[in-house]
Amino acid sequence: MKQWRHAFKLDPNKYLSEEGVRRICESGTDAVIVGGTDGVTFDNVWNLFEQIEPYDIPLVLEVSDMEAVVPGFDYYFVPSVLNSKDKTWVLDMQHQAMKMYGDMVEEQLIVSEGYCIVNEEAKAFQKTNCFPVTEEDILGYARLVEHLFPLPIFYLEYSGKMGDETLIRKVAAELSRTQFFYGGGIQSKEEAEKIQGIVDTMIVGNIIYEDIETALQTVPE
Ligand code: 1GP
Numbered sequence: 001m002k003q004w005r006h007a008f009k010l011d012p013n014k015y016l017s018e019e020g021v022r023r024i025c026e027s028g029t030d031a032v033i034v035g036g037t038d039g040v041t042f043d044n045v046w047n048l049f050e051q052i053e054p055y056d057i058p059l060v061l062e063v064s065d066m067e068a069v070v071p072g073f074d075y076y077f078v079p080s081v082l083n084s085k086d087k088t089w090v091l092d093m094q095h096q097a098m099k100m101y102g103d104m105v106e107e108q109l110i111v112s113e114g115y116c117i118v119n120e121e122a123k124a125f126q127k128t129n130c131f132p133v134t135e136e137d138i139l140g141y142a143r144l145v146e147h148l149f150p151l152p153i154f155y156l157e158y159s160g161k162m163g164d165e166t167l168i169r170k171v172a173a174e175l176s177r178t179q180f181f182y183g184g185g186i187q188s189k190e191e192a193e194k195i196q197g198i199v200d201t202m203i204v205g206n207i208i209y210e211d212i213e214t215a216l217q218t219v220p221e
Contacts, residue, residue: 004200007033008033009035012040030058031058034062058075060076061075063093069100074109076109082141083115083116083130084130111152112151116133116155118156122159142174146178150177154180155181162185168199172199180199181202182202183205187207192217
């Protein structure tokens with residue numbers, strides 16, 4: 001996981017043809033993450049799992065609903081939304097995950113992600129009842145995840161919007177033990193290359209459904 005530079009995120013609530021799934025899985029990306037904000041159900045996660053599972057690629061379920069946890073994934077990422085006003089999204093969901101699936105933690109299948117959701121227009125920002133963050137807030141969360149509550153992943157989430165490059169560089173400078181995930185608004189090969197030069201792992205989502213050719217070009221050569 002430490003070596004992942006690029007991952008695609010597939011939304012179980014969105015349609016992608018079988019051919020599209022094949023091209024994503026054979027693209028040379030380092031991992032495929034299954035996750036979304038709305039309409040994530042056991043059935044649509046299962047359907048996507050069945051399509052991806054035959055390919056030789058690390059497969060991650062990003063858990064957003066305990067009812068939609070499908071067995072068989074290589075990893076289960078459990079997000080903790082650090083800038084949520086609501087404890088449910090910071091701690092209670094993780095607690096629930098450990099109550100139900102805690103035995104998997106010993107096999108290192110469950111991985112905690114410290115999220116900071118920046119884009120106020122993002123569905124995830126609204127669903128998890130986040131408060132808007134300043135640059136100082138974001139750097140504070142990065143330090144918190146690196147030093148105080150050491151977590152394996154800090155996820156700077158701009159979902160749907162490109163982040164500020166200078167700020168992304170400042171976040172990267174705060175993280176050494178913690179793996180830096182960036183996601184949001186990657187719409188071209190050039191943007192992908194720029195971000196890949198700064199963060200540990202870049203996540204590409206929406207563009208898969210809008211323009212798969214461009215999405216495939218975001219994978220590093
Ligand atoms: C979403 O961070 C991912 O959770 C990717 O963002 O969909 O904007 O590429 P985009």
